[in-house]
Amino acid sequence: MNAEVQKEESMVLQKKMIGEHFETLSKAGESGRKVVYTFVPGNLNELILAFDLLPVHPEVNALQSGMRKLSGDYIQEAEKQGHSEDVCTYVKCDIGMLKKGNIGPTGEKLPPPDLLLLSYTGCFTFMKWFELLKQEYGCPVVMLQVPYQAEGKITASQREFVARQLRDVVVPALEQVSGKKLDEDRLKELLASSARAEDDLVYVWESAKHKPSPIDAYFGGVYYIGPIFTAFRGLPSCEAYYRELRREVDYRIAHGMGPTTPEGELRQQKYRIVVEGPPNWTSFRDFWKIFHDEGVVMVASTYTKVGGLYEQGFRHDPARPFETLAEYCLGCYTNRNLPARVDIIAKYVEEYEADGILFNSIKSCNSFSAGQLMMLRELEKRTGKAGAFIESDLVDPRYFSAANIKNRLESYFQMLEAKRQAA
């Protein structure tokens, strides 16, 4: 395997953005900038930026710790402190990191939160996670409850509930911590910028309809969502990133090229797969390589939609700032009911002309995993495509069994081959 993922301009840009962000964070104490910890799904980045606050996303720190092989130690640290083996490993990784000095992904110390902004959407664990952090940091928490799309649609009462909490509870809390009044014009500007970046991201997702696909919408996709799902949505740097990414994709389409992977360009694309569920971070590159070696390209994935399903039409709308933020929070992937999730995947299979469906079921994430076996069964019935089901974990290295996963996938690829021959 190559030592480094082949670098493209967009990747350089992203690295720079992240580096600068963490540097700013590490200096927050000296500069007096206030820090808000919040979650990726349903994140209110534009609102946070409108107050000139600095966002921190504990899930991102956890996944970065996973990729840097630090998560195992952190998780054990949390378990030593009395946390159960059975629960979400992101939480334990985060708490372990905190106990070991809160050194962030760039090696610099993270500032403690001035506010915990609990956007309680799509996952029950979020609520417990911030209750736990509140005990650690003793800082205020503001709870934004986002109802679940149990009927597969957003109702007027749900939208109003979230918008009202934003106005009545979240904005005052942000005003308090920042010492500033909300500047609604600034918020609108940020939202308009978000929408432009979102247009480019959708273009990138849809490019996977090409054959060969110029992107890998899962392994590559997790890099593509970095800026838009975290601290940058709403900023010019985010727009610039997606413009550049789109340009690169256009270049690859024009030259009939596949995506860039750690093993170089994926030229031979034998199978096109849709993926459900988060990736494994501790063995991310090994995991990717299994697919690369078999000529598998991921043409669509659900994990890359946890922070917004833009390709289904949603855009941040500066004309309705609170309502649009409410719809954004309500619309994230795991906030949709299982029938809706099945519909989304079935649509991907059809639109992206996929050969199969892969479920990576995450041991400690009930939000994604509970019910996935049934989803898979429904999808096989509806699409006639073969599905594969593997199990791993996000950041707990104890739960990634490379040999098992490889075996299972090899038989799956053989099945796809047999299906193709029979067709």
Place this chain on the structure above:
Amino acid sequence: MGTQDIIDRCERIYRDLDFGYVHEWKARTGGKAVGFMPVYVPRELIHAAGILPVGIMGGGDDVEIIRGDAYFQSYICHIPRSTVELGLAGKLDVLDGMLFPAICDVIRNLSGMWQMMFAHKYVRYLDFPQTFNDAGREFYRAEMAELLVDLEALSGIQATPERLNASIALYNANRRALAELYDLRSAEPQRVPTSELYLLLRAGNVLEVSEHTAMLQQYLAAARVSQRPLRDNVRVVASGLFCEQPPLSMVRAMENSGCYIVDDDWVLGARYQLHDTATGANPLGAIVDAYMSDTVATATRYVEGDDKGAFLVEQVRSRHAEGVIFAAASFCDPALLDRPMGQKALADAGIPYTAFTYSENTGQVQVIKEQAGTFADSIKLWGAVA
């Protein structure tokens, strides 16, 4: 009737996974029945629409999981798989609908599975606000009003304010009888063995509320005069068992380990509120108010402010308990994520605790008995656990 006859009846109801009582009640009254998952649903609304609310608590240790395991990976708690098993085996056909309260992601996703599996049945997910302010109140009121419209359509009976008030009064009486039962157990634990109290609670999942209240009163009268010796047991609170229920054998094992359980959080939906719901001109509003401002602090409910764990500490104090047993269903996110916070609050208050996990079909109750026994012994010896 003596306590034993009542408890025998409760145990028959507990073991009857065909829901014979519900069949019989429907035949007798011509009414409908709607199931609900633990923890809390406003049973008053269901009752007022002429529907029997039926608490579904998985299959316990009596159901063999054959189909349910094909629906859930091994690292998901047990209650959804045994509930699916009951559903697929047709044992829940007697229910005209199912309600899935917002407890956790497993129950949330189970609601979607139910929508797909039983497409012809009424299925509703009940979102409970976790923000206890005006926005939350209005949202909840709208949710409840919608639920009521659905229930009325299902039964063909209008839940008029009179009917709502009558149902509220019946559930108030039931909660009072349960509170009396809990108080008696705490005051004289030898008179109300925990396994009996547990069976009485479980019967309340199924029986029509007035019938259940009458049963509780009969039991209370008989228990007050029962002759059972007081043992030198340690008084403990059991915490974390609000959803997937422990098997009866485990409840008995805990009780026979040298512990008197003097408070607990199983079958919590029946005791979710602390006081009466008001009756009057605005019964729906009163039900909403009761949820918003008068409920227990459990893991599935967001606790604002700085008093995480205070409720548990208070429970220990008011019941004069000497320690806490944290028991959680394996893989139960709400209970297990909450536990370190409860433990911290107890440690700060100098209250000893022990912790273990179980599942509804746990066979190894001996291990649990030993652990609870060791805990009881150490409290007796040292007054605390090292």
